[in-house]
Amino acid sequence: EKGTYPHYMLKEIDEQPFVMRRIIQKYQDASGALTIDKDIVNAVLEADRLYIIACGTSYHAGLVGKQLLEKWANIPVEVHIASEFSYNMPLLSKKPLFIYISQSGETADSRAVLVQTKKLGYKALTITNVPGSTLSREADYTLLLHAGPEIAVASTKAYTAQIAVLAILATVAAKAKGIALDFSLVKELGIIANVMEMLCDAKEEMEQIAREYLETTRNCFFIGRASDFYVGLEGALKLKEISYIQAEGFAGGELKHGTIALIEEGTPVVALATQEHVNLSIRGNVKEVVARGANPCIISMRGLETDEDRYVIPAVHPMLTPLVAVVPLQLIAYYAALHRGCDVDKPRNLAKSVTVE
Numbered sequence: 532e533k534g535t536y537p538h539y540m541l542k543e544i545d546e547q548p549f550v551m552r553r554i555i556q557k558y559q560d561a562s563g564a565l566t567i568d569k570d571i572v573n574a575v576l577e578a579d580r581l582y583i584i585a586c587g588t589s590y591h592a593g594l595v596g597k598q599l600l601e602k603w604a605n606i607p608v609e610v611h612i613a614s615e616f617s618y619n620m621p622l623l624s625k626k627p628l629f630i631y632i633s634q635s636g637e638t639a640d641s642r643a644v645l646v647q648t649k650k651l652g653y654k655a656l657t658i659t660n661v662p663g664s665t666l667s668r669e670a671d672y673t674l675l676l677h678a679g680p681e682i683a684v685a686s687t688k689a690y691t692a693q694i695a696v697l698a699i700l701a702t703v704a705a706k707a708k709g710i711a712l713d714f715s716l717v718k719e720l721g722i723i724a725n726v727m728e729m730l731c732d733a734k735e736e737m738e739q740i741a742r743e744y745l746e747t748t749r750n751c752f753f754i755g756r757a758s759d760f761y762v763g764l765e766g767a768l769k770l771k772e773i774s775y776i777q778a779e780g781f782a783g784g785e786l787k788h789g790t791i792a793l794i795e796e797g798t799p800v801v802a803l804a805t806q807e808h809v810n811l812s813i814r815g816n817v818k819e820v821v822a823r824g825a826n827p828c829i830i831s832m833r834g835l836e837t838d839e840d841r842y843v844i845p846a847v848h849p850m851l852t853p854l855v856a857v858v859p860l861q862l863i864a865y866y867a868a869l870h871r872g873c874d875v876d877k878p879r880n881l882a883k884s885v886t887v888e
């Protein structure tokens with residue numbers, strides 16, 4: 532039920548802090564440590580490479596998950612779009628483990644790959660929000676998102692839940708390998724839940740940004756580097772699917788290789804700056820687009836901000852910034868669609884679960 536909310540999407544955006552806290556609880560053992568079924572941990576440790584297979588928003592969560600698993604647990608990971616993988620299978624490692632990420636657990640493109648990899652004899656783990664879904668039943672192992680039903684076609688709380696569960700998997704795998712991490716994920720996810728709450732309270736500000744930048748525009752670009760690039764891809768998908776504004780996410784460094792030709796007087800460019808090691812270079816990219824007339828909307832993180840930034844997010848663990856940076860983008864997309872009179876929860880031409888290949 533959407534209760535007092537005008538749309539499921541807004542309700543589901545607002546639920547994200549609760550979902551973070553519920554995920555921590557669901558994955559804690561009696562002593563409060565994060566834990567994952569030992570058969571799943573063993574399957575991850577026995578693999579020489581993880582292959583994450585997903586579509587749409589779940590694919591974007593997989594890109595963030597790759598970084599966490601590689602940096603924290605030192606396990607090589609490839610992330611593939613399901614529909615590409617099934618017709619263009621890459622050379623596989625000797626002992627792959629397949630990880631299917633799917634909110635609904637019913638996505639036909641992902642299932643087609645699961646059928647193929649099972650035929651080849653490879654084990655599969657499904658990360659899904661729906662217990663008993665097809666992808667869960669057909670895989671060897673399942674990790675649940677515990678996000679509660681997601682009704683809006685535009686995925687929001689499932690994306691952040693997917694990243695949180697992948698983060699838990701990465702830290703538990705690291706621990707099982709004897710890798711010492713210098714932070715507590717329970718604590719960091721708690722901070723993230725609090726910051727998400729603050730961001731959800733900033734709705735008026737986000738509505739104002741949507742008004743200022745997106746009311747009449749035909750297109751909008753999202754730029755970022757490192758994990759901000761992945762969040763930009765997700766921000767662009769959110770905006771295009773519900774507001775029908777042509778939106779694209781780009782790696783900041785790729786601009787000069789083509790995209791910058793599209794920047795005109797007034798073109799909105801949302802730039803994300805949450806990553807210290809690329810802060811100077813993304814700001815250089817903003818200068819490049821501004822010089823061509825772009826209307827920049829810089830969203831940065833506390834500690835990296837400058838006077839020109841439109842919104843500054845409170846600081847969180849640098850590897851987990853996608854969990855918070857996506858929230859303003861979800862809200863901006865919501866208000867842009869609302870102002871343009873679009874059907875926010877049921878955008879044209881789209882279905883909640885895509886059960887055809």
Ligand code: M6R
Pocket residue numbers: 586587588589632633634635636637638641684685686687768769772883884885
């Ligand atoms: O249920 P799934 O996670 O497998 O769905 C994958 C995509 O169809 C889905 O994320 C889609 O991109 C959303 N509409 C994005 O908001």
